[in-house]
Amino acid sequence: MSKLLGMPCPHCRTRAQVRTVKDLSPTLRWVYFLCNNLACGHSWVATLEADRTISPSGMPDPRIALPIMARREVEAVHAALQQSPQRSIFDDDPSI
Numbered sequence: 001m002s003k004l005l006g007m008p009c010p011h012c013r014t015r016a017q018v019r020t021v022k023d024l025s026p027t028l029r030w031v032y033f034l035c036n037n038l039a040c041g042h043s044w045v046a047t048l049e050a051d052r053t054i055s056p057s058g059m060p061d062p063r064i065a066l067p068i069m070a071r072r073e074v075e076a077v078h079a080a081l082q083q084s085p086q087r088s089i090f091d092d093d094p095s096i
Ligand SMILES: [Zn+2]
Pocket: 009, 010, 011, 012, 013, 014, 035, 036, 037, 040, 041, 042
């Protein structure tokens, strides 16, 4: 999982690893991180939430009601993906 979901340490900016996750709902989870820098050793909890729909599901769950992104937002997502197709929004670059 840590290769798919990463986050730099808020203190030393070293890439951290996911230790575990706790699902709070179908759209919300807590992610427990541990900094890979032994001199730092920071651990923390981050919140990951499904916030908006980019493309509707082919198997919609009637209990899930995520707002659909505005057309201009979807176009911005597509443009960002075309500029850097291998990049995850969870990569270490703090400029994101
Ligand atoms: Zn750290």
